[in-house]
Amino acid sequence: MKFPEDLNRFRHVVNIWFHLLLRKTRAYKGSSQEFVKLNWATFLAQLNLNQDFPFLLVAVFVGLVTGYLAVIFHEAIRLISSFLFDGIATSGRLSRKYHHLLPLLPLFPALGGLLVGLYNTFVAKARPEHGLASLIKSVARKEGKIPLKNWFHKTVTSVISISTGGGGGREAPIAQVGASIGSAVAQLLKFSPGRTRTLLGCGAAAGLSAVFNAPIGGVMFAVEVILGDFSVKTFSPIVVAAVVGTVLSRSFLGNFPTFQVHEYSLVSDTELVFYFLLGILAGLSAVLFIRTFYFIEELLKKAEKRFSIPVWAMPALGGLLCGLISMWLPELYGFSYEAINKAILGKETWGTMLGVYFLKPVVAAFTVGSGGAGGMFAPSMKMGAMLGGMFGNVVHGFFPKMTAASGAYALVGMGALTAGIMRAPLTVILILFEVTGQYEIVLPIMFAAVTSSLVARIAYPYTMETYVLEKEGIKVGFGITLTIAGNISVTDIMRKNCIQFTSTTKAETIIETFHNTLESVFFITANDGVLVGIIGLEEMNTLLKERIFTGITAEDIVKKNITALYDTSKLDEALKIFEITDYTYLPVVSSSDGKLIGVLKQDETFSYYRKQMSLLTTDDVELSKTG
Numbered sequence: 320m321k322f323p324e325d326l327n328r329f330r331h332v333v334n335i336w337f338h339l340l341l342r343k344t345r346a347y348k349g350s351s352q353e354f355v356k357l358n359w360a361t362f363l364a365q366l367n368l369n370q371d372f373p374f375l376l377v378a379v380f381v382g383l384v385t386g387y388l389a390v391i392f393h394e395a396i397r398l399i400s401s402f403l404f405d406g407i408a409t410s411g412r413l414s415r416k417y418h419h420l421l422p423l424l425p426l427f428p429a430l431g432g433l434l435v436g437l438y439n440t441f442v443a444k445a446r447p448e449h450g451l452a453s454l455i456k457s458v459a460r461k462e463g464k465i466p467l468k469n470w471f472h473k474t475v476t477s478v479i480s481i482s483t484g485g486g487g488g489r490e491a492p493i494a495q496v497g498a499s500i501g502s503a504v505a506q507l508l509k510f511s512p513g514r515t516r517t518l519l520g521c522g523a524a525a526g527l528s529a530v531f532n533a534p535i536g537g538v539m540f541a542v543e544v545i546l547g548d549f550s551v552k553t554f555s556p557i558v559v560a561a562v563v564g565t566v567l568s569r570s571f572l573g574n575f576p577t578f579q580v581h582e583y584s585l586v587s588d589t590e591l592v593f594y595f596l597l598g599i600l601a602g603l604s605a606v607l608f609i610r611t612f613y614f615i616e617e618l619l620k621k622a623e624k625r626f627s628i629p630v631w632a633m634p635a636l637g638g639l640l641c642g643l644i645s646m647w648l649p650e651l652y653g654f655s656y657e658a659i660n661k662a663i664l665g666k667e668t669w670g671t672m673l674g675v676y677f678l679k680p681v682v683a684a685f686t687v688g689s690g691g692a693g694g695m696f697a698p699s700m701k702m703g704a705m706l707g708g709m710f711g712n713v714v715h716g717f718f719p720k721m722t723a724a725s726g727a728y729a730l731v732g733m734g735a736l737t738a739g740i741m742r743a744p745l746t747v748i749l750i751l752f753e754v755t756g757q758y759e760i761v762l763p764i765m766f767a768a769v770t771s772s773l774v775a776r777i778a779y780p781y782t783m784e785t786y787v788l789e790k791e792g793i794k795v796g797f798g799i800t801l802t803i804a805g806n807i808s809v810t811d812i813m814r815k816n817c818i819q820f821t822s823t824t825k826a827e828t829i830i831e832t833f834h835n836t837l838e839s840v841f842f843i844t845a846n847d848g849v850l851v852g853i854i855g856l857e858e859m860n861t862l863l864k865e866r867i868f869t870g871i872t873a874e875d876i877v878k879k880n881i882t883a884l885y886d887t888s889k890l891d892e893a894l895k896i897f898e899i900t901d902y903t904y905l906p907v908v909s910s911s912d913g914k915l916i917g918v919l920k921q922d923e924t925f926s927y928y929r930k931q932m933s934l935l936t937t938d939d940v941e942l943s944k945t946g
Contacts, residue, residue, distance in 0.1 A: 436633060
């Protein structure tokens, strides 16, 4: 971007706007409210004229607002959790003088769940969607649009749920809050879908960067996980927002790495073999995490239906179950990183590591799967740190001279398992580097994170996000790169008006229609509307060679062995068929009864696809160029 040139262009745009404003002031005869609306619309149009500098200013604004909210979010969780749990659960262990209060511990997450359930039911009036999956769906299906009040609802419910001892993490919720802020600003400024998606990414990056103190990782999270778009046009504003959010967060919370670690390094080249094995275990553990989470979530949904439990009461039940487990193992609470810090310092006990490893996905599912709030970043990091700590204790015990201490393996395991769950190794590598400040450990993290992602992908096709999206019919690619054609139903683009005959239609009628229409393909159905086949140019040529048509019907010349699409088919399937065949038309039939409901035309289908690709990667319309 040429800064002076863009600044002059922006100044020129502002001058034009003020000129139009003053000119309209002298001549305008309407009401003051109409005058304000008219000039606001003029301002938005002028703002959209420029592609660079004003948009970066908007990204700065999104970064500032998200940074402030991240600070409030962080401090609110810290204050409430300290008030409820300090003295009762200190440094991950129950203080002896407070043992008589042990039965009260499960009531805190239960109360938090109850408040969240009541809030969602009677204030937000919506059942919460899965965190990051909802953002990806907004990008794929809703042009980046998120309800304007979503940021406030998500902030309130996440603070309540996490601070009262819920099993979810705070990183994904603040990314959601930031994304909602970015989307809301874009909608208020009437930005195009391309810019709306970009501002959504700006907010997500700023939120994660602020809470993790990791701007590079926050940027990569937005482009790799949420948007799947690495273009420079998208990248630049996201970088700006992430930097602003991080700087603001640092000014309030301090510039310290999230985790305090010793200086670790690769002891020997042979040690990479152990990190490779850890990557394999982390990939399998990632699958265990995902399947455990959704198994428990589905059990809770079945229980809700079977026993007619009110929607608002489900998070309270989940919180109670979470609290009953966490009361004996306080390291499972979502607001605490104590277990991770002790594991990467090599000071955590075997009992705690085993307990957190197996129970963390369980308490996370009880909290979030029941309708509570929280993310999967922290739970996956905790489980990974425990896996790495246990693995490190074993290999360092057997090979002390050729391996690092167990803390190094806990650090690598934390990143590897998270990468396996998200299938986004690059994001995790950068975040782990920033939150630890350890460059020397990057090589093992890279090796283990990539291995974990590959193993998890082979062992199980879904991530935490794609499992939900696939159930809703939204297809995504590896690394959450959105497949546009896989998200569009053929029913959205098919033509309902096509020429069709029944099997008993006489040949004379078909020939007369052929001579009086531009269409070259006719569709033949049974009397009940079920598709039988088509009559194309080849069949018409055969028919026209006959001199006598008496007694010939559509049934005698119809081509029956044809390829058809169903109303459940997606655009990508149609594109593949058009590409490998000579079909110019494809019938669309009902999946329930086989009746013909529409037709896809080849040129119209490819045109629609190109338009959708253009809308995703560029702005809808570039109004003009100034300067």
